[in-house]
Amino acid sequence: MIVSKAPLVLKLAGEHAVVYGRTAIACAIDRYVRATLRSRGDDKIVLKFRDLREEYRRERTSSFFRYVNECIRLIEEIHGEKLKGIEIELDIDKDVNPGAGLGTSAAACVATLAALCKYLNISDNIAELAYQVELRVQGRASRMDSYTSALGGITIVRRGTVERAHIDTSWLRIGIILLRKLRSTRELVKHVADLRSREPELIDEIFNLIERISLRILEALERRDVEKLGKLVTRCHWLLNMLEVVDYRSNRIVIELLNNTNVAGAKISGAGYGGAILFILRDNLDSLELKELEVIHNSNAFKILCPVRISDGGVEVLERGY
Ligand code: MEV
Secondary structure (H helix, E strand, O other), X not given: OEEEEEEEEEEEEOOOHHHHOOOEEEEEEEEEEEEEEEEOOOOOEEEEEHHHOEEEOOOOOOHHHHHHHHHHHHHHHHHHHHHXXXXXXXXXXXXXXXXXXXXXXXXXXXXXXXXXXXXXXXXXXXXXXXXXXXXXXXXXXXXXXHHHHHHOOEEEEEOOEEEEEOOOOOOOOXXXXXXXXXXXXXHHHHHHHXXXXXXXXXXXXXHHHHHHHHHHHHHHHHOOOHHHHHHHHHHHHHHHHHOOOOOHHHHHHHHHHHOOOOEEEEEEEOOOOOEEEEEEEOOOOOOOOHHHOHHHHOOOOOEEEEEEOEOOOOOEEEEOOO
């Protein structure tokens, strides 16, 4: 049996602007997608999604399954002979459901590919393969999620490349509130493209500001300046509002969070209109009593992850024998 786990991904700054070549900052978090691969007694690859309590065969095409299926197809294309006649069962288990804006699909691809490559004794660039899978399934993707999940830690995304920033973030405590997503990433990316075609100079200025914030976030992280970091992510949130990708619920939650004395800053993370909202906890605070927040009390939020830490490691493969 081979077990691999790939961290989920949070965006600290740079969403949308990154699509137009500006710098974005992402990080891997200590919530994971796990892939378990076992040998079977027949010639099938069977995929299981534990939390959905269903078993999918290769032919099935549920949206999350498509990513995992495409991973197998890609490996078949590149290393066909190695997959011939193999008998495995692949089980995918995740801390957070897909569509939350935490890069679940990318992490599932990274975990699946890492387990498969280990099983087949292939050494390949897992992050790049996962990116290629996302591209095939979605038609359009950035390397931000797949590379960050594979590499771990804090990453700097710039003009299609992703590099790791070597910053100690063991002091950092983040909270995440997950909201139902009301619009797809594809729609929101298109909305911003439409805005830009109408007002290119104005929108480019917003992208430039977002990029400057991304760079300052790196400085704040290096200096362990939680107050500065909080202010910067919050500014990024208001700039995302100027791109019209933030819904009313998210703004209400961000405002409530900012009124809490234990929160240094908050922003949406990802394309917008629901998904993840991150907040930075002030020094020496391990968690936050969120029940006191009225919006959350009114159960607009459907999941709270707190505290969340940066996962220093990226994808990991544990071999447990067959
Ligand atoms: C989505 O998480 C982030 C966007 O910038 C899209 C992308 O980078 O592919 C909106």
